[in-house]
Amino acid sequence: MRVLSRREEVSPDQLPNLLAGDPREAARTILAAAETGLADAQVMLGQILLEGRGIQRDPALAVRWFRIARAQGNPMAHNMLGRCLEHGWGCNPDLSTAAREYLKAAEQGLDWGMYNLANLFATGRGVAQDQTQALQLYRQAAELGHAKSMNLLGRYLEEGLVVPADPDAAWNWYRRSAEAGDFRGQFSYAAVLISQQRWDEARHWLIQALALGHLKFLRKARDELLAARIELITDIAVAYVTRCADIGDQGDRLVARQLATTRPDPLESDA
Secondary structure (H helix, E strand, O other), X not given: OOOOOOHHHOOHHHHHHHOOOOHHHHHHHHHHHHXXXXXXXXXXXXXXXHHXXXXXXXXXXXXXXXXXXXXXXXXXXXXXXXXXXXXXOOOOOOHHHHHHHHHHHHHOOOHHHHHHHHHHHHHXXXXXXXXXXXXXXXXXXXXXXXXXXXXXXHHHHHHOOXXXXXXXXXXXXXXXXXXXXXXXXXXXXXXXXXXXXXXXXHHHHHHHXXXXXXXXXXXXXXXXXXXXXXXXXXXXXXXXXHHHHHHOOHHHHHHHHHHHOOOOOOOOOOO
C-alpha cells in the first residue's frame, strides 16, 4: 500500500479523479489520504465502504469515517451521516438525528443536505410535515444546480402545492432537471413534450431516462407508459418493459411475457 506522508499529496480536487481508475488502487489511495486527516478523503472512504467499491463493504466502518470527517465540520460528512441514520446503514435508524445532520449540511450551503432535509419535511419523517419548508429547500437546492431538486420544484409548481400553479415555470424546471442529468426530470419533461406532441424531443428524453434510471423508477415509468397506450412511443414502452425484465425479478419477466403474448400491437388504442 502506498503511504502518504503529507496531506498535500492528494488534494480534494484530485479525489474524484481517483474513482475513474482501478477501484482497488483508488481505495488504497483514498484510505491513505483519509488517514492523514483529509476530511474529503474520509467522506469518500465512507462512501466506497458503503458501496464495497474496491474495498470490502463495511457500512459500520463507513459511519465511523463519516463521524470523523463530521468532527471537522465537513458538510458532506454531515449529509452522509444523515443518510446512514435515515436508512439504517451501519447504524440504527434515527430520523430525527438524520434531520439535524441534514440541517447542518444545508446551513453550510450543501445542495444535497437541502434536498435530503426537504424530503423529510415533504414526508413528515423525523420532523413535522411541512410542505412549505420542503418547497423552500427544494428551491434553494435547485437554484444551486441540484438536478433532483429541480424536478421536485417543478412538481410543486405544476400541481400548485402550497404555491399557485405555474405550469410554464414547472416545465422550465423539468427541462433544466433533464438537461442536468436527472432521470426523473427527464421523464417529467418527456411527459410535457408528449402533451405538446413534440414527439422527437419526447422520445429523446424517454430514452435518456431509460438509460439512467434504477429499477424502482423504471417499473413506475413502464406502468405509466403502458397505461398511456400512445402508439407513437410504443417501441419505447416495450423497451422499458424489456429493461425491467432484464434487471428485475419474476414479476417483471411476467409483465414482459404477458405483453409478448397479447395482440400484435398490444398498446394500440381501441379507437
